[in-house]
Amino acid sequence: MEYLIGIQGPDYVLVAADNVAASSIIQMKHDYDKMFKLSEKILLLCVGEAGDTVQFAEYIQKNVQLYKMRNGYELSPSAAANFTRKNLADYLRSRTPYHVNLLLAGHDESDGPGLFYMDYMASLAKAPFAAHGYGAFLTLSILDRYYRPDLSRDEAVELLRKCVEELNKRFILNLPSFNVRLIDKDGIHDMEKITLTAK
Amino acid sequence: MALQDLCNFGDIFQESVGTARNVMAVGQRKSCSYATGVALSNSTSLFHFYIPEACYLDESPIQFGQISTMQSSSGIPSQETLPIPSSLPESLPFTSSQVVPLPFPMAHGTTTLAFMFQGGVLAAADTRSSCSGLVACPASQKILPIHSHLVGTTSGTSADCALWKRILSRELRLYQLRYGRRLSTRGAAKLLSHMLHPFKGTELCVAATLCGWDGGEPDDGCRAHKGSEMDHGESRETTKAHLEKTAGAPGEKVSVSKTQSSSFTKQQCSRRKISFSGPSLFYVCSDGTRLEGSLFSVGSGSPYAYSILDQGVRWGLTVEEATSIAREAVYRATHRDAYSGNFVDVYHVTSKGWTRRTREDLKEEYYREKEKRRLERERRGTTFPG
Numbered sequence: 001m002e003y004l005i006g007i008q009g010p011d012y013v014l015v016a017a018d019n020v021a022a023s024s025i026i027q028m029k030h031d032y033d034k035m036f037k038l039s040e041k042i043l044l045l046c047v048g049e050a051g052d053t054v055q056f057a058e059y060i061q062k063n064v065q066l067y068k069m070r071n072g073y074e075l076s077p078s079a080a081a082n083f084t085r086k087n088l089a090d091y092l093r094s095r096t097p098y099h100v101n102l103l104l105a106g107h108d109e110s111d112g113p114g115l116f117y118m119d120y121m122a123s124l125a126k127a128p129f130a131a132h133g134y135g136a137f138l139t140l141s142i143l144d145r146y147y148r149p150d151l152s153r154d155e156a157v158e159l160l161r162k163c164v165e166e167l168n169k170r171f172i173l174n175l176p177s178f179n180v181r182l183i184d185k186d187g188i189h190d191m192e193k194i195t196l197t198a199k
Numbered sequence: 200m201a202l203q204d205l206c207n208f209g210d211i212f213q214e215s216v217g218t219a220r221n222v223m224a225v226g227q228r229k230s231c232s233y234a235t236g237v238a239l240s241n242s243t244s245l246f247h248f249y250i251p252e253a254c255y256l257d258e259s260p261i262q263f264g265q266i267s268t269m270q271s272s273s274g275i276p277s278q279e280t281l282p283i284p285s286s287l288p289e290s291l292p293f294t295s296s297q298v299v300p301l302p303f304p305m306a307h308g309t310t311t312l313a314f315m316f317q318g319g320v321l322a323a324a325d326t327r328s329s330c331s332g333l334v335a336c337p338a339s340q341k342i343l344p345i346h347s348h349l350v351g352t353t354s355g356t357s358a359d360c361a362l363w364k365r366i367l368s369r370e371l372r373l374y375q376l377r378y379g380r381r382l383s384t385r386g387a388a389k390l391l392s393h394m395l396h397p398f399k400g401t402e403l404c405v406a407a408t409l410c411g412w413d414g415g416e417p418d419d420g421c422r423a424h425k426g427s428e429m430d431h432g433e434s435r436e437t438t439k440a441h442l443e444k445t446a447g448a449p450g451e452k453v454s455v456s457k458t459q460s461s462s463f464t465k466q467q468c469s470r471r472k473i474s475f476s477g478p479s480l481f482y483v484c485s486d487g488t489r490l491e492g493s494l495f496s497v498g499s500g501s502p503y504a505y506s507i508l509d510q511g512v513r514w515g516l517t518v519e520e521a522t523s524i525a526r527e528a529v530y531r532a533t534h535r536d537a538y539s540g541n542f543v544d545v546y547h548v549t550s551k552g553w554t555r556r557t558r559e560d561l562k563e564e565y566y567r568e569k570e571k572r573r574l575e576r577e578r579r580g581t582t583f584p585g
Binding site for chain 1 (some may be wrong): 230392400482484486487488489490492495501502505559
């Protein structure tokens with residue numbers, strides 16, 4: 001039902017998430033933000049079971065901020081991703097596993113941009129592009145076909161738009177608008193929301 | 200559980216297990232932390248509310264409330280059941296760790312709705328409590344006031360909702376006594392959501408919308424009343440304007456700048472003040488959902504209500520128009536949904552608090568509408584069927 005997508009470029013990461021908060025068949029909110037800011041240059045995109053998403057994402061968010069307060073510097077995206085995965089793995093075989101699928105996107109001074117794919121089984125993979133949700137079935141092949149490691153920012157937004165249009169055309173559910181954000185060495189930038197009219 | 204680590208729930212669970220548990224110890228610890236009066240040191244004291252007898256929580260929460268032949272091996276000594284704080288209602292089902300089967304299928308049918316508009320927040324609900332095909336009570340109350348400026352609509356299991364609303368009222372009152380100001384609706388929603396989190400996966404079902412008006416002035420006496428009222432009024436104006444543009448997004452940034460531009464003494468006293476004031480609406484569900492919005496409808500009749508509300512709700516409605524559309528939405532939902540019906544309650548929350556409209560019988564509404572349609576048909580002189 002929910003959709004996340006991330007595309008990594010040479011010096012940026014572009015991420016987008018849909019804006020629908022649903023409860024069974026009803027859309028309860030049309031402008032829900034599924035991205036959580038972990039630090040100045042790290043975003044966590046989180047979908048999954050109703051309460052687990054916010055609880056888990058806020059837990060990670062506060063812990064990353066605590067690390068900064070204690071040590072004086074921020075976690076790198078790779079460290080944050082591994083920390084998140086470790087938490088998911090720890091809770092996986094407990095009484096209360098978190099059923100959440102995540103994308104972590106960030107920019108590191110030394111390592112550059114990074115996009116990390118995590119799922120509810122606590123797997124972690126650094127990937128040049130990734131997507132979560134039923135929509136991923138429809139859009140991953142588009143990403144496979146058109147992705148290049150040296151995409152410019154405009155080309156990446158265009159690629160994102162292609163994916164979203166495909167969803168609009170073939171996906172059974174109505175996902176009218178998407179939040180789009182870009183992370184580069186200057187931090188997180190809000191980009192124009194992608195809104196689709198009826199096909 | 201992740202939250203346990205953060206909020207020292209683990210300590211409380213450790214204490215409650217074992218024979219020598221002393222409830223008063225927790226109470227004493229609480230009172231010690233009150234005496235210091237420093238917010239940071241007892242930052243977790245907000246979560247040191249009374250956790251119910253944790254023996255059944257030791258077992259998997261999934262097993263609670265289901266029929267089981269398991270006998271409790273670790274029986275509770277009778278002395279532990281005595282010192283239950285008197286603030287809790289008597290009807291708590293915390294009897295023993297023996298799993299109790301549900302007596303009958305619990306009720307989930309209802310129609311409740313709430314929306315924000317220029318005149319505050321309006322909440323409406325039907326009054327039928329059903330139990331799988333039987334109307335258990337035709338005149339129940341589904342909108343419960345929590346404090347003077349906050350009401351909550353309830354949906355799900357009536358008993359659960361009533362209990363958790365009372366617990367929420369108690370916690371909000373404690374917050375007000377400790378910190379000298381009312382907790383915002385956003386804070387109340389977060390508190391309720393965190394209180395319900397340990398019960399995720401069990402039979403507990405609470406789906407509430409919290410409708411409130413934020414912006415009470417702190418009574419620490421530092422601020423001139425006139426100044427606080429002006430600021431309150433200003434932030435409300437700006438908040439409303441901002442809300443008009445973006446549905447439901449609180450104008451927090453705008454209000455903060457207004458507060459900072461006010462007098463120095465005010466700034467000193469209100470350093471920790473959250474400077475949002477105005478109507479506020481949150482949906483909290485026991486499955487963990489917590490959403491902020493400007494229009495919500497919950498319950499089995501909610502799809503019917505949504506379709507009526509989506510057509511007519513705008514920011515600029517007058518109070519009469521808003522009441523009328525809320526009543527109509529509940530009426531249409533009760534017409535179609537078997538589990539909603541009987542009467543409709545309407546509550547209106549403004550900066551002065553909540554007011555309640557007299558309960559109306561929807562049966563009368565049905566006959567009124569039938570009569571109106573008949574008259575219209577006669578007037579037109581056509582012979583439409585039905």
